[in-house]
Amino acid sequence: MKRRAIIAGIGAVFVSACSKVADSKVGSSLLSAAEDWHRMAHRALSNRTALVREYAKSDISPVFRGNGSVTVDTDDYRKQVADGFANWRLEVGGMVAHPMSLSLENLRKLPQRKQITRHDCVEGWSAIGEWTGPQLSTILDAAGVSKDANFIVFRCADTLSGNKYYESVDLVDAMHPQTIIAHQLNGESLPIKNGAPLRMRIEKQLGYKHAKYLIAIEAVASLDDVGLGQGGYWEDHHGYQWYAGI
Amino acid sequence: MKRHFLSTRLWHWINLVCIIILFMSGLNISNAHRYLYWGQWGFSPDQAWLAVPRFPGWATIPDYYSLSSARDWHILAAWPFALGLLFMWLAMLINRHFWRDLKTSRKEWRARAIWSDIVQHLKLNFDHGPGKYNFLQKAAYGLVLGVLLPGMIFSGLAISPGFESAAPWLVDIFGGRQSARSIHFIFAWGIFAFFVVHIVLVLLSGPIGHIRDMITGGEA
Numbered sequence: 001m002k003r004r005a006i007i008a009g010i011g012a013v014f015v016s017a018c019s020k021v022a023d024s025k026v027g028s029s030l031l032s033a034a035e036d037w038h039r040m041a042h043r044a045l046s047n048r049t050a051l052v053r054e055y056a057k058s059d060i061s062p063v064f065r066g067n068g069s070v071t072v073d074t075d076d077y078r079k080q081v082a083d084g085f086a087n088w089r090l091e092v093g094g095m096v097a098h099p100m101s102l103s104l105e106n107l108r109k110l111p112q113r114k115q116i117t118r119h120d121c122v123e124g125w126s127a128i129g130e131w132t133g134p135q136l137s138t139i140l141d142a143a144g145v146s147k148d149a150n151f152i153v154f155r156c157a158d159t160l161s162g163n164k165y166y167e168s169v170d171l172v173d174a175m176h177p178q179t180i181i182a183h184q185l186n187g188e189s190l191p192i193k194n195g196a197p198l199r200m201r202i203e204k205q206l207g208y209k210h211a212k213y214l215i216a217i218e219a220v221a222s223l224d225d226v227g228l229g230q231g232g233y234w235e236d237h238h239g240y241q242w243y244a245g246i
Numbered sequence: 247m248k249r250h251f252l253s254t255r256l257w258h259w260i261n262l263v264c265i266i267i268l269f270m271s272g273l274n275i276s277n278a279h280r281y282l283y284w285g286q287w288g289f290s291p292d293q294a295w296l297a298v299p300r301f302p303g304w305a306t307i308p309d310y311y312s313l314s315s316a317r318d319w320h321i322l323a324a325w326p327f328a329l330g331l332l333f334m335w336l337a338m339l340i341n342r343h344f345w346r347d348l349k350t351s352r353k354e355w356r357a358r359a360i361w362s363d364i365v366q367h368l369k370l371n372f373d374h375g376p377g378k379y380n381f382l383q384k385a386a387y388g389l390v391l392g393v394l395l396p397g398m399i400f401s402g403l404a405i406s407p408g409f410e411s412a413a414p415w416l417v418d419i420f421g422g423r424q425s426a427r428s429i430h431f432i433f434a435w436g437i438f439a440f441f442v443v444h445i446v447l448v449l450l451s452g453p454i455g456h457i458r459d460m461i462t463g464g465e466a
Contacts, residue, residue, distance in 0.1 A: 046412035245408020
C-alpha cells in the first residue's frame with residue numbers, strides 16, 4: 001500500500017510539473033506548434049493529391065456510427081426532413097467571385113465521386129462507408145476563390161452544447177480529390193445521424209473535421225474572426241487540434 | 247566495465263522522459279474509447295477483442311480526462327522520441343555499441359547457454375564474463391530497441407489519417423488501422439513491462455553505481 005502511494009506520489013509530482021509546463025507560455029506554444037510540425041511533415045512526405053486508401057464493398061462496416069450531433073433539434077430541420085430536404089440550400093460565399101446558393105438537385109447534377117473510405121474518430125474507433133457527392137474543388141473552382149483566401153469554413157445547422165458547429169480546412173485539404181460534399185452513404189440518402197442531407201468528407205483528417213448538416217461554405221483569409229478564432233467547434237470549445245491529420 | 251557513450255547516456259534520459267509522457271498521455275487517450283479491435287474498422291464493444299479498464303487520474307497526463315490536452319502532449323513528445331531513436335540507432339551503428347555489445351552470436355542462442363543465463367539471473371548473480379551484456383540483457387535490449395520502440399513509431403504513424411497517403415502499405419503491414427491501434431497498445435505495455443524489469447534489476451544489482459554510470463559514463 002505504501003509503495004503504491006509512493007508511485008502515485010511520483011506520478012502526481014510529474015503530472016503537476018506537466019500541467020505547469022502546459023500552463024506556461026513557452027510550454028503551451030510548444031504544444032500547439034507540434035501539431036504544425038506534423039502537418040508540415042505529412043505534406044512534405046506525400047504528394048498533395050495523393051489519395052488515402054479506398055476499400056472494396058465487402059470491407060464496408062455493417063453500420064456507420066453516428067457521433068457528436070446525431071440530429072438538429074430545430075423545427076426548421078424537422079420540417080426539412082418531412083419535406084425530403086427539397087428546400088435545403090448550400091450557400092457558397094465569402095472570398096469568392098461568384099457566390100452561389102445550391103439545392104441538393106444542383107449538387108446531384110455535378111460530376112459525382114464515389115469513394116469507400118475509412119472514417120477515423122479522434123476517440124480511436126473507425127468505420128468504413130461508401131460516400132457519394134461532388135468534389136469540393138468543382139464547386140470552389142466554379143465559385144472562383146480569391147487569391148487572398150487561405151481557408152475554407154464549413155457552416156453547419158447543428159448545435160453542440162449550445163454552440164453552432166463549424167469547421168475549417170486549408171486549401172490543400174479543400175482541393176484534395178477525395179474531399180467531397182457527400183449526400184449519400186452506402187448508396188442511400190445520408191441518414192440523419194450521419195449528417196443529412198449534406199456532410200463533408202475530409203479523408204486525410206479525423207472525424208470532427210467532417211462537418212455534418214452542412215449549410216454554407218465560406219472562403220476566408222484568416223480564421224481569427226470565425227467563431228472563437230481556433231477554426232472549429234472542437235478547437236474553440238475543447239482545445240482540439242485544428243490539424244487533425246494525426 | 248566499459249564506459250557508456252555520451253550518446254547512449256543522453257538518449258537514455260531524454261528517451262525516459264519521452265516514454266513517460268507518451269505512456270501517461272496515451273493512457274488518457276485510451277480512456278476516450280476503451281475498446282480495441284482487429285482489422286480495418288471497429289466502433290462498438292461487441293466488436294472488441296479487449297475492453298480496456300479506465301485509467302485513474304494519477305496515471306494519466308493531464309491528471310483529469312482531457313483527450314485534447316493528452317493528444318497535445320502525445321503529439322509533442324512523439325517528435326523527440328522518434329528522432330531520438332533514429333539518432334540512437336545511427337550512433338550505435340557508428341560507434342560500434344551495437345556490434346560490440348548488443349549483437350548476439352550464434353553460440354549464445356543455444357538452449358543450454360540461455361538456460362544457464364536464466365539460472366544465474368534467478369540466483370541474482372549479475373557477474374558476467376568479458377562481454378558487456380549477457381544474452382538475456384542483449385535479448386531484452388534488442389527487443390526494446392529493435393522491435394518495441396520502432397514498433398510504437400510505425401504503429402503510431404499507421405493510425406494517423408494524414409500520414410496514410412504517404413505510405414498506405416504501412417497500414418496493410420499491421421493488418422488494418424484498428425490492428426495497428428491494438429498493436430500500439432500492446433507494445434506500450436511491452437515497454438512498460440521492460441521498464442519494470444529494468445528498474446527491478448537495477449535495484450537488485452547496485453542502483454547507485456548504475457545510475458551514476460548512466461549519468462557520468464562510469465570508469466573506463
